[in-house]
Amino acid sequence: MTVLELSTAPGSWTAVCEEARLTPGRGLAALLPDGRQAAVFRDRAGRAYAIDNRDPFTGAQVLSRGLVGSAGGRPFVASPLLKQRFDLATGRCLDDEAVVVAVYEIRAR
């Protein structure tokens, strides 16, 4: 059984869920030990990503509930509220270059 783990601080890992729990193209939210929230995704190729769950445009913790897509071969999630897109690998907002969300390291064990 493969489990996804998130790094919240250098060298410390938090288990999130079984890999199979994540439908490719959809996300799930995870609660981190310090109270922050992460949005975890898997793409069609099976790669996992984790970014902060907070939508910086509204403040709501909802990015995990957005739709995953890809542009120029790079996966993104579109916020379910006002549809701004965020690159899953870098956290950068594709629709407003000044906005970035945090990216968490993720691994399958």
Added chain:
Amino acid sequence: MNPTPTIVLVGHGMVGQRFLEALAERGVTGRARIVVLGEEPRPAYDRVQLTSYFSGRTPEELSVVGDGFLERHGIELRTGDPVVAVDRAARTVVTGSGRTVAYDHLVLATGSYPFVPPVPGRDAAGCFVYRTIEDLLAIEEYAKGATTGAVVGGGLLGLEAAGALKGLGLATHVVEFAPRLMPVQVDEGGGAALLRTIERMGLTVHTGTGTQEVVADGGAVTGMRLSDGSELAVDMVVFSAGVRPRDQLARECGLAVGERGGIAVDAHCRTSDPAVFAIGECALAADGRVYGLVAPGYEMARTVAAVLAGEADGGFTGADLSTKLKLLGVDVASFGDAHGTAEGCLDVVYADSRAGVYKKLVVDAEGRLLGGVLVGDAEAYGLLRPMTGSRPPVPPERLVLPAGAGAPAALGPAALPDDAVVCSCHNVTKHAIGQCSTLAEVKRCTKAGTGCGGCVKVIEQLLPSPAEQGLCGCFPYTRSELYEIARTLRTTSFAALLDSHGREAAKGGEGCEVCKPAVGSILASLGNGYILDGEQAALQDTNDHHLANLQRNGSYSVVPRVPGGEITPEKLIVIGEVARDFGLYTKITGGQRIDLFGARVDQLPSIWTRLVDAGFESGHAYGKALRTVKSCVGQTWCRYGVQDSVRMAIRLELRYRGLRAPHKLKSAVSGCARECAEARSKDFGVIATAGGWNLYVGGNGGASPRHADLLAQDLSDAELVRLIDRFLMFYIRTAERLERTSVWLERLEGGLDHLREVVVDDSLGLAAELESLMAAHVAGYRDEWAETLDDPERLRRFVSFVNAPETPDPTVRFVPERDQIKPDLAFLTLEGVTSR
């Protein structure tokens, strides 16, 4: 030179900021230290749109510096600290606060200052200029105690300032020395038309008169004496009599300046000292002109950035002086050789002095367009300006005639040559715009449309229509084409469809937020069963995914179906109890049902367990699906009713519930022609007649309301249902994404008549197939919530956190309002501060 050279920019105005962006685009910000010294108390802002401050734009909104731009590129900005001296030998500058900064390259972008004619009294309290945000704040403050104002100068800026004073509630005079308004841009005929328009707006214009003296009493303005001897009683005066380049720093350190001012530069904007550049309004360009517009300044900024990046660059050799007045209510534009100075050129003029319209085009002997002036109707500006220098596709006289008077019907932007400059603020050609597919993309990639905005209309016309564009970046087909493909191939998988019919670059990818739900809806309406199963789960918007509507704080709303708006007291009580027990906000909707707001995602299953037990079903408020069929009370109770509208509404709502469509569907049934159910504002509306039912289609409320059109009359129950079956399935099959029936019907070739042929007369022989598709839908319908509750696997997604299923999301919080709850939005913003 130092391994990390220092570039010092003096002046953080529009051109200075553009220069920084051009450096960043070329990667120079990563190789050099960049120091910006600005005199104004704030970072660069949009001076061109300065006047929009008076229509509600805040100074913050006027900023042209992207959030985090300076930090990201390591640029050091010091505001409110002007440079007071340059030591070229030591290569240092000194600021007002005494700071010394050494430079390798110095770039002067100090702009202009407003020229104030040396008349007595010009320093009295109540005298202003119109250049900075601080000027506007001061004008606004002073105007509170004033009733009458005057603007000295009837040029572009003067009229803008006059419009602003008028907007502040002052009786406003404009005093212009020249014999007409806007003398630089507009010729005599145009000036006359402009005068009429301006006077009609309630401004008093004095042309051919100079200002002799500002009269002051106790140090404050009380009036103005004009050169014709007359006097005006005014409380404040705004000088807008032209600008002068700010070249004093350059003069004092011995750089060459022009006879009439301006820091002399070569084609690469180098001053007489190769380590010093000058750009923008302070520079005297190589062609001997000082440009008072922002577009040429941007070109200069680009040139210097290219030089500093070590790129070859053609340099700045001149620019055109096209302008469009931004004053509300006045349409004035001039472009190219507006005054017809070229040898042998000819004028084509249309004037209607009653309407205040004047249009002049200047053409050469070969019929090439050289320039023009448009007053009163500048509609064609966006199109004509880019045509400058080429021969228009129709004779010039047809270009100035008003619409409907023989004006060309089909002269659109398509007629422009590829290299035509569509956006003159950012020098963007038609070709460059053709590389983008949406306005947002154009703005992001080329900056076109982000300056004065005068080109946006033309840009929109240059962008491909949805049919040419395909659904999105992933599919070259429209929704209706994809529907046919999916139906013919019996595709049931989004990934398979993407890999076989997607664009090359998108194959194997994830799709996007546009095509996923659109294809999801196609697959659902082709009868793919429960929409949350398998791969389909990943296609649905969060609303469909959680079978509820996401609200702004991350909570959800719950809307149980109330067919026809008829509800028993028992069911009302259940809704009330559920709302009370879960603490939900309740509201009667515009669709004759009840919305319960503020449910956390993990509460949805328990709420629905209670609702389903009481006999409720999903109301599909979340889906592109049938919403409600509203009804009036009808024949049973109403003295006027001629049919049982409630019974029919319930029948229709139960028949079409759960039907997935390109957009949402709404319906209503009225019991007589009084139309209390508002059926004609619905996608399909039914109105009772003595002989049966009239069916109306293609109506909606919303953003562009449209009344539905009568499709068929005096139908029996069975005929009515059959026609609606066919109508809906034909719509679902041929409409584009997010195209409501109204828009679809207007687009449909042959319109209502064609629709009637297909649906009523079965001209395409499709009717049987459409009916059987609907029969399959009706037979296959199952309540999504009941199915979800029955399946532990499906229920697993209703948790706030996958790794802490018992923990509710602590950020979904509420505060009280009018005895109920509302989202605690302040908490969400607060949260941002702590979690970042």
